[in-house]
Amino acid sequence: MKIRAAQELINFLSERKQNRKRELISLSQDLSPPKGHPTAHTCKAAVVLAYAHWEGFVKEAAQAYVNLVAHKSKRLDALALSFQALVFRQELLAAQSATRRIQQHLSLTKRFTDDITSSCKIDHDRAIDTESNLNAEVFENICLSVGLDYQTYWAVHGHRMDDLVANRCAIAHGEMSTPEDKYAREAVNFVIKAIDQFSTDIENAATLEQYLRKTS
Template sequence: MSRNQLSFDVLSDKVIGEFSWRRKELTLLKNKIPSVKNPLQSAMIRATLPLLYAHWEGFVKVSLSYYLEFVSYKALKHNELKTQFIALSLQKKIGALKENSIQSKTQIIDFIFSSSEKQSNIPTKNIINTKSNLGYDVLDEILFIMDLKDVHFESQETLINDLVNERNYIAHGEHKLIDYDTFTEFFNDTISLMEYLKTKIENSALLETYKKPAPNTGNRCTSP
């Protein structure tokens, strides 16, 4: 894909499509779960909850990979980008430099400063790593890399950790059951969080929050 092909509209379509098919599949399954407690209800909750987690993890990984590609294809200069994206662009070259002496550390600093006017080359493969266990700490690290952290994600820490824990209980064969109301709350909150992330990506792309803020060039008042 050429750089000018990954426009905001293309990114938005990709992220919306990714969210929509996942929500549709999960809703179809949820609607099959009996609202009255019985063995079928318990079995379907145990079957659907790991899939709910899988769609959450998958959406995080795929949608943020699209966003990273969107930023990468802009090919901005390093001095136009937020620090996280500069670090991604330069990490391979910096990692090749030894850091065990003041001389080598000085070389790293010189390299960073000398690269400020150069075009970025942000890698996109294997950057969004959910570690197949997307607890809050892992998500927080990913959001930091993408400069997408905010208080709403922080407020959902318990939900995110509970969701991965419930998935693990089932995956490890433990006979731990949650009731229908608790599952419904998990379901609704997870779908809402996926939608929030979708909107966050779209807004960040549209507002170009990946760029370093322009310096304040307003005139300063001076005393006569």
């Protein structure tokens, strides 16, 4: 899939988040039956699926944004620092392991100097890693990777991300009793709002071309 324009990205995000939110809203309704309390398996499923939709959307949204930037074919020196880092990361890792052979270091040095004005190549399929446990630290790293502001909005919600990961893992590994229905509802509602907010962050970054280096 190639995303070449901000509107294409916005359309992609809109479709993906609506599909995910539809199931989350259905789960929210199941957690609030007209009479009595939701079943134990409903509460467990809600927490596991809430996490799955959160991790899944963050990964596909961030990858789609990197996809857009990659297909803009901008010069390396025209990109914001975060995207320059994505370009260089694989080469830096390769050079780091080449402790005795200088060829990797020569290639990397040339990239930093002579090739800085060349068009860049970003592997958008491998640029984003949720590490299978999208806690606050991992999410902050993803925000930094694509140049999004973590502190202004997301930092205060870090504990919610960490709790969601911990509870999802406990349920998946059979180490936890049934979560309270109140917590299950809170988890689902948080993810619904978080998906919308992260989508907005990505859309704004693309529309405002925040992937480009600021010039004085």
